[in-house]
Amino acid sequence: MDVLVVGAGPVGLTAAAELRRRGAGVRIVERLPARLPYAKAVGIQPRTLEVWDRMGCARAAWEAAVPMRGQLLYVDGVERSRLELVLPPEVPYRFAALPQYETERILEEFLAGFGTRIERGTELVSFGQDADGVTARLLATRDGGPPAEEELRCRYLVGCDGAHSTVRKQLGLGFEGGAFPEEYMLGDVEVDWDLPPGYGVRSTRRGPDGPDGPDGPDDDVLVCIPLPGNGRYRVSMNVPPELSAAQRAGDPEAGDGVAHGLDGGARAPGLADIQRVLDRLSPRPATASALRWSSVFRISHRLVDRYGEGRAFVAGDAAHIHPPTGAQGMNTGIQDAFNLAWKLSLAVEGSAAPGLLASYDAERRPVGEEVVGRTVRHASQGVQADPEDLETLLLREAQLLVGYPDSPIVAGMSAPGTRDTDGADGGAGPRPGDRVPDCTGLTTELVARPLRLYDLLRERDHVLLLYGDERTSGDFARLAARAAESSHGAVRACALLAADAAPGGAVGPPELPVYRDARGEFARLCSVRPPTALLVRPDGCLGARLHPPTAEALATCLARVFRG
Numbered sequence: 001m002d003v004l005v006v007g008a009g010p011v012g013l014t015a016a017a018e019l020r021r022r023g024a025g026v027r028i029v030e031r032l033p034a035r036l037p038y039a040k041a042v043g044i045q046p047r048t049l050e051v052w053d054r055m056g057c058a059r060a061a062w063e064a065a066v067p068m069r070g071q072l073l074y075v076d077g078v079e080r081s082r083l084e085l086v087l088p089p090e091v092p093y094r095f096a097a098l099p100q101y102e103t104e105r106i107l108e109e110f111l112a113g114f115g116t117r118i119e120r121g122t123e124l125v126s127f128g129q130d131a132d133g134v135t136a137r138l139l140a141t142r143d144g145g146p147p148a149e150e151e152l153r154c155r156y157l158v159g160c161d162g163a164h165s166t167v168r169k170q171l172g173l174g175f176e177g178g179a180f181p182e183e184y185m186l187g188d189v190e191v192d193w194d195l196p197p198g199y200g201v202r203s204t205r206r207g208p209d210g211p212d213g214p215d216g217p218d219d220d221v222l223v224c225i226p227l228p229g230n231g232r233y234r235v236s237m238n239v240p241p242e243l244s245a246a247q248r249a250g251d252p253e254a255g256d257g258v259a260h261g262l263d264g265g266a267r268a269p270g271l272a273d274i275q276r277v278l279d280r281l282s283p284r285p286a287t288a289s290a291l292r293w294s295s296v297f298r299i300s301h302r303l304v305d306r307y308g309e310g311r312a313f314v315a316g317d318a319a320h321i322h323p324p325t326g327a328q329g330m331n332t333g334i335q336d337a338f339n340l341a342w343k344l345s346l347a348v349e350g351s352a353a354p355g356l357l358a359s360y361d362a363e364r365r366p367v368g369e370e371v372v373g374r375t376v377r378h379a380s381q382g383v384q385a386d387p388e389d390l391e392t393l394l395l396r397e398a399q400l401l402v403g404y405p406d407s408p409i410v411a412g413m414s415a416p417g418t419r420d421t422d423g424a425d426g427g428a429g430p431r432p433g434d435r436v437p438d439c440t441g442l443t444t445e446l447v448a449r450p451l452r453l454y455d456l457l458r459e460r461d462h463v464l465l466l467y468g469d470e471r472t473s474g475d476f477a478r479l480a481a482r483a484a485e486s487s488h489g490a491v492r493a494c495a496l497l498a499a500d501a502a503p504g505g506a507v508g509p510p511e512l513p514v515y516r517d518a519r520g521e522f523a524r525l526c527s528v529r530p531p532t533a534l535l536v537r538p539d540g541c542l543g544a545r546l547h548p549p550t551a552e553a554l555a556t557c558l559a560r561v562f563r564g
Contacts, residue, residue: 465494
């Protein structure tokens with residue numbers, strides 16, 4: 001077995017699906033006997049949809065989700081602001097809301113398409129590792145029978161097993177942070193108010209005697225996120241004393257001291273508990289009905305000191321926990337999983353450069369650190385804690401600004417005779433480590449409609465985009481051959497002709513796909529001029545930018561990812 005994935009939430013399912021899509025042998029185990037019917041994490045960020053697009057499962061997600069159009073903020077019953085979630089036109093996806101159990105269903109069905117199913121009722125008890133692999137001990141309880149133990153040998157282990165991760169504990173990873181004193185209750189209900197659909201609602205009351213008067217900290221808060229369905233929302237609010245876990249005798253936070261997540265020991269809030277909060281805080285007359293699920297939960301903020309050790313790794317809540325502000329947690333975890341999966345697949349194939357797996361921690365831990373810090377600030381001080389212009393704020397919340405400029409597998413990717421910072425407008429385009437923007441207006445003879453750049457990237461590994469015209473594209477075939485040779489066949493090359501390039505066959509052999517940047521969007525958004533080579537990684541980030549491209553410089557860049 002190549003990889004054992006522990007935990008079948010959205011993070012573990014993303015890891016398993018991407019590994020299977022790339023041909024790795026995977027088992028995925030989950031201690032719970034069935035998918036939980038809880039709308040816990042509900043926000044789907046545009047960047048996550050881009051990742052799922054690369055995998056080939058974005059369509060199922062957008063068909064099941066509802067758009068998040070904006071957020072309405074009320075203070076003491078008065079509308080204070082209306083935030084419209086509008087992104088630049090070249091961004092292919094928008095903000096969405098989807099219950100976590102639906103996210104898990106979609107990913108589970110996608111994984112099943114590769115012949116792999118979740119082994120439910122199966123728990124990781126312990127594991128050990130050596131230079132060649134990992135030996136894991138599993139305990140399975142199924143169909144009411146006695147527990148059955150199994151010893152499994154695998155090459156790598158991925159812990160996506162949540163805030164109380166067994167993998168993290170057995171690796172001895174540090175998990176420093178703290179807990180918020182507040183407790184909250186969640187509910188999945190229908191609300192019959194007349195507020196516009198598709199908008200999140202945050203309604204607060206300020207303490208008149210607080211240090212800052214009416215603009216002081218929230219004494220009482222109601223947050224409602226739209227869900228698929230007629231008037232359906234996931235609502236969160238402060239917990240009344242009678243439901244508080246802290247009021248119960250002998251409450252130790254949790255067995256491992258990590259107070260985060262749903263509280264299974266608390267009495268679940270009822271419809272009357274939620275209605276009392278609506279009566280107090282709703283900006284419009286509102287009645288809650290059709291309660292599907294409710295719970296009390298706690299929030300902590302913690303981050304591991306490293307994202308793995310040897311052949312075992314952690315991702316998602318096993319690596320970082322923080323407030324749900326801005327729907328960052330699950331999305332960050334999904335992107336952890338994808339980052340690790342494409343690298344692990346190369347390691348399984350034997351084509352990974354020696355430092356490739358170490359780049360998982362180097363790239364993703366700084367992201368986790370930034371997200372934990374930002375969500376803690378926003379939870380305690382509001383988004384005004386980070387004064388930014390609105391476009392930057394939305395791009396950051398959409399996770400479209402996540403990048404790896406200091407990554408060891410992209411940093412310093414220039415070579416003698418190349419200028420990887422040379423762009424048509426002085427270098428305004430993406431740098432190595434940045435997300436490559438989508439664009440439209442790409443044409444090819446056999447397709448009647450314009451294509452998007454992400455159409456070219458979908459379900460592919462590394463893609464080498466060779467931008468040129470009739471004067472500069474003569475070496476494209478040699479560059480494509482060198483890329484394939486240096487990557488063991490993993491890199492796919494495409495030629496992109498400038499909008500004003502003369503038609504003709506000067507770009508190499510017919511097996512090299514040729515597209516035309518008919519509207520000039522690619523040149524504008526990526527700030528390129530002929531000839532330029534952009535190496536796009538599986539996660540849509542730029543691995544190298546070469547102008548002018550040479551076979552030797554390209555091979556040097558690829559050597560950071562692929563073994564020689």
